Amino acid sequence: MLDLLIKGATVVDGTGAPAITADVGVKDGRIVEVGRIADDASERIDAAGAWLIPGFVDIHTHYDGQASWDETFSPSIHHGVTTLMMGNCGVGFAPLSAGPKAKAVADLIDLMEGVEDIPGVALAEGVRFDWESFPQFMDALEAMPHSLDFLLQIPHDPVRMRVMGDRALAGKPASAEDVAAMRALVREALDAGAAGFSTGRSDNHRTASGKDTPACEADAAELTGIAHAFDGLQHGVVQLVSDFDLLRGAERFDAEFDLVEQMARASGRPLSMTWLQRDPGGEQWKQVQAKVEAAVETGLPLYLQTAARGIGVINGLDATFHPFVGFPGYKEIANLPLARRAAAMREPARRAAILSQQSEPMAGDGTPVPPLVDILLARIELISARMFPLCTAAQPVPDYEPDVRTSFYAQAKMRGTTALAALYDYLAEDDGGNLIYFPIFNYNDGSLDVVHQMLQHPRALFALSDSGAHVGTVCDASFTTFMLTHWVRDRTRDKLGLERAVEMLTSRNARYLGLHDRGEIAVGKRADLNLIDPQRLSVGVPRLVRDLPAGGRRFLQKGEGYLGTWVAGHCVQHDGQVSDVRPGKLVRMGR
Numbered sequence: 184m185l186d187l188l189i190k191g192a193t194v195v196d197g198t199g200a201p202a203i204t205a206d207v208g209v210k211d212g213r214i215v216e217v218g219r220i221a222d223d224a225s226e227r228i229d230a231a232g233a234w235l236i237p238g239f240v241d242i243h244t245h246y247d248g249q250a251s252w253d254e255t256f257s258p259s260i261h262h263g264v265t266t267l268m269m270g271n272c273g274v275g276f277a278p279l280s281a282g283p284k285a286k287a288v289a290d291l292i293d294l295m296e297g298v299e300d301i302p303g304v305a306l307a308e309g310v311r312f313d314w315e316s317f318p319q320f321m322d323a324l325e326a327m328p329h330s331l332d333f334l335l336q337i338p339h340d341p342v343r344m345r346v347m348g349d350r351a352l353a354g355k356p357a358s359a360e361d362v363a364a365m366r367a368l369v370r371e372a373l374d375a376g377a378a379g380f381s382t383g384r385s386d387n388h389r390t391a392s393g394k395d396t397p398a399c400e401a402d403a404a405e406l407t408g409i410a411h412a413f414d415g416l417q418h419g420v421v422q423l424v425s426d427f428d429l430l431r432g433a434e435r436f437d438a439e440f441d442l443v444e445q446m447a448r449a450s451g452r453p454l455s456m457t458w459l460q461r462d463p464g465g466e467q468w469k470q471v472q473a474k475v476e477a478a479v480e481t482g483l484p485l486y487l488q489t490a491a492r493g494i495g496v497i498n499g500l501d502a503t504f505h506p507f508v509g510f511p512g513y514k515e516i517a518n519l520p521l522a523r524r525a526a527a528m529r530e531p532a533r534r535a536a537i538l539s540q541q542s543e544p545m546a547g548d549g550t551p552v553p554p555l556v557d558i559l560l561a562r563i564e565l566i567s568a569r570m571f572p573l574c575t576a577a578q579p580v581p582d583y584e585p586d587v588r589t590s591f592y593a594q595a596k597m598r599g600t601t602a603l604a605a606l607y608d609y610l611a612e613d614d615g616g617n618l619i620y621f622p623i624f625n626y627n628d629g630s631l632d633v634v635h636q637m638l639q640h641p642r643a644l645f646a647l648s649d650s651g652a653h654v655g656t657v658c659d660a661s662f663t664t665f666m667l668t669h670w671v672r673d674r675t676r677d678k679l680g681l682e683r684a685v686e687m688l689t690s691r692n693a694r695y696l697g698l699h700d701r702g703e704i705a706v707g708k709r710a711d712l713n714l715i716d717p718q719r720l721s722v723g724v725p726r727l728v729r730d731l732p733a734g735g736r737r738f739l740q741k742g743e744g745y746l747g748t749w750v751a752g753h754c755v756q757h758d759g760q761v762s763d764v765r766p767g768k769l770v771r772m773g774r
Contacts, residue, residue, distance in 0.1 A: 186210050186752055188224035189714065192235035196704040197689035199682050207235060209710040212751035212766075217706060230714055233746060236685045237702050238265025238711030239663045240692035242455075242644060243422075243488055245299050245652035246333070247275045251323075252309040252732055255330045255761050258660045259650045261723075261741040265711040265750045266693070266701060266770070267650065270336030272424045273383030273398055274298050276310060277320030277337075278345045278368060287344075288312050290352065294340055297391035297551030298383070299652035300503055305735030317368065318375035321769060328765035330755040332711075334696065334772065336422060337372035339382035339398040339409070351397040362408035369412035376771025378696060379420035379452070380409065384439070386430050387553035403445050410449035418697050418773040421446060421454040422488075427471070429464040430554060436467070440474050447483045453695055455486035455644055458637060459494055463558070465627040468637070475642055486695060488646035489637045491665050492583045493622025496656040497573060497738060500524060500615045501727055503655030504556070506563060506606050509542035525615030528607070538604055559623070567602035568592035569626055572609065573618040573725070580721055581620060583665060584674070587629040591619075618725070631669075635677045638670070638687070644695055645687040654737030661722040663688055664742040668720055697772060710752040713745060720744030 187209040194205045194217070208216035208224065216222070239262070246256055246269045259267055269275070274295055280287035288307075296303040314320040317337050324335070343351040346364045357365070369380050388396045398405075413419050423443060428435035447454040456475075460468045475485045498505040501521050507513040516527045527533060542560045545552040559566050570592075571585040587593060595605040609617050625634050637643055650660035666688055670679040693702030701709045725740040741759060748756045753766040 185215070185220075185222050185224035186226065187710070187749070188220060188222065188227045189230050189235055189712075190220075190227065192230035192233050192714065194704055195234060195236045195682055195685045197237040197685055197702050199686040201682060207704060207712075209749075209752045212710055212753070214704060214706055214708050214710050217704060228714070228747070230746075232716075234681075234713075234715040234717055235704065236713050236715065237689040237704055238713055238748065238750065239263045239688045240265070240696070240698070240702060241267040241646075241648055241650060241663065242692050242696065243271050243646040243648055244269050244650040245271060245274075245301070246650065248295060248301060248306045248310045249651045250327070250329070250333065251311055254328050254765055255755075256333070256650075257761070258658060258739055258741055260330055260748065260756050260761060261745070261759065262660050262663045263713040263715070263742070263745055263748055264331060264650075264660075264663060265713075265748065266332040266334070266698065268334040268336065268378055268696065269651070270338050271381050271422050272298065272385075272388070273339040273381050273396065275336075275338035275341055276312070277314055277317045278341055279312070279315050280341075280344045280348060282348065284312070290344060291341060293391045294396065297393075298388045298396060299649070300655055301652060302654070302731060302733070302735035303391060304733040305731040307733070309732035317372040317377065321372075321375055321377070321771070325769040329767035330761065330765055331750055331767040332770050333767065334378035334770045336379040336381045336420075337369055337377045339380065339401070340396055342368050342409075343397045343401070352394065354395055354397065354400055356402060357405045359404075362405050365405070366409050366412045369409055373412060373416060373419050373773070376769075376774050377419070378770070378772050379422060380412070381422040382406070384423065384425035386426055386428065387555050389551040389553060391551045393547065393549045393551060403442055406442055406446045407449040410446050413450045413452050416773060419452050420696060421450050421452055422456075423454065424457040426461060426464075427467065429461060429467060433464070433467075436470060440471075443485075444478055444483060447478070447485060453484040453486060455488045455646070455695070457647065458487035458489050458643070459624045460627055460633045461624055462627050468633070472640065479642065485642065486644050487637070487640060487642050489640070489643040490625060490634065490647040490659075491638075491645065491662040491670070492631060492634060493626040494624040494647065495620070495622035495626070496653075497725060498570070498619035498621055499617065499727070500610055501736070502618070502738075505610060505619070506560065506603070507537060507542075507610070509545045509560065510537050510540050511543060512537035512540055521616070522614040525611050525613065528611035528615075534607065534611075538601075538607060555623075564592070564602050567595070567606065569623075569629070570606065570619050570621045573620040580724060583620070583622075583669065584631045585620070632677065638679060643687070644692055646692075654731070654735075656738070658725045658738040658740035661740050661742060664720065664722045667715070667717075668722060672717065672720070698770070710749055712747075712749040714747045716744045716746055718744075
């Protein structure tokens with residue numbers, strides 16, 4: 184007898200093959216039959232009209248802290264993810280530095296809070312830090328029950344901090360002995376089953392105390408020396424985020440990309456990098472594409488981590504950022520409760536005073552705010568053409584490809600006022616709960632046409648959800664759902680086929696990671712499945728909630744239309760309700 188029989192679904196198998204109508208039978212966590220099935224089953228689901236697709240594989244998350252207190256990986260569990268990888272961008276929570284543990288923990292929290300916008304108080308209360316080495320960190324998370332499968336990469340910054348101590352925090356160059364010690368730590372993690380190694384080289388990443396991240400200026404000797412930790416192994420990937428020194432000058436691009444190639448060549452393993460249309464630097468993505476294509480021609484296994492939509496922030500009075508957070512007049516009332524703050528903003532004299540001011544510098548020593556914020560605030564009138572009401576009465580679910588005619592810039596022109604005044608009045612309305620959608624990257628031309636081009640590229644990997652991070656500014660865990668709602672169902676031009684979108688969400692990422700047991704609906708594969716009502720499918724609405732440890736707040740966005748999600752044949756969520764079963768495991772690669 185089968186454990187589960189799903190009857191008459193539209194089966195999209197994850198390979199890119201055309202969808203078929205079929206039954207799927209599950210036994211002992213595996214798919215055992217696909218076709219017309221007459222066997223009895225303990226559970227039988229009539230799925231006529233529903234999509235049955237593999238569980239999604241998210242390769243770019245930051246649940247390194249949340250995994251310690253949240254067994255369910257919310258909100259990814261509400262968006263069809265069944266396997267995820269954390270430890271991206273070179274930041275994480277292991278290994279701990281030698282010396283006093285309190286300082287080691289504080290330094291890692293300072294790093295994660297600054298780079299990934301996760302409240303430090305939540306991390307301090309929620310993460311146990313009952314480990315020292317990276318294998319011990321793996322053991323600690325493995326011992327906890329979880330809903331979803333997960334993989335761990337060992338991140339560069341903690342490795343550098345472990346070996347070099349305060350010299351790492353000061354950005355000092357690594358000696359040959361330092362590099363050898365870092366390589367040994369990475370090899371130890373890979374031998375324990377780590378899925379790879381990550382490093383971060385973005386000028387926009389800062390610690391909470393405003394310092395550069397420890398490894399952001401690592402030189403070729405360090406990067407290639409560490410990469411040789413993969414020697415002789417048949418598993419593992421390398422992940423890298425870099426803006427290729429864009430803010431320091433376009434002429435630095437080639438030298439920075441050379442480091443990427445050297446690292447890929449030294450590791451011999453697949454290497455993926457962040458791929459964005461940046462601002463400033465809107466043409467850089469084409470340079471990255473050309474360089475990757477040329478490198479692939481020489482045999483280097485390079486890939487491009489690609490977002491499903493704009494990369495940006497949600498602005499609001501209670502969110503991490505909004506346009507007035509640096510204005511002296513706003514700072515006077517910033518600590519008032521939200522509704523009182525909004526009322527104070529509506530006072531005519533205060534409104535006039537604030538609108539006559541300019542934002543004080545946000546970036547600099549002692550703050551994690553990147554220089555890009557000051558650049559954007561200085562151009563607020565122009566940038567407001569890319570700022571939109573997140574939701575309206577006519578559009579209750581976010582429109583992530585909004586028409587520029589609905590922007591605050593356009594609204595201001597129609598009202599004969601400034602964009603700054605239009606933004607101010609919107610934020611000050613009612614109880615102060617209005618939210619602004621601001622796609623900073625991937626939206627330079629007022630549409631997602633560039634993203635469409637990126638998603639079509641053969642080296643593109645669906646990624647960059649940053650799930651578990653930037654909790655006060657976004658909830659891009661909904662990227663997976665957005666791929667199916669926007670790109671497959673709702674967009675009026677240049678859409679993606681259902682089969683292509685599902686292949687990107689599932690088997691392509693699984694193959695990149697070396698996971699050959701999942702990502703497809705086929706006999707013998709794991710029963711990691713999503714059953715979806717395509718008409719009800721929705722990204723949901725982001726809401727600020729205070730459900731983090733120590734009362735920390737985050738944006739939470741729950742997808743709708745997921746009739747069921749199964750991990751190894753166990754239903755982990757049904758129609759938005761998370762179940763009590765915890766079949767998720769730490770996936771140890773090379774075992």
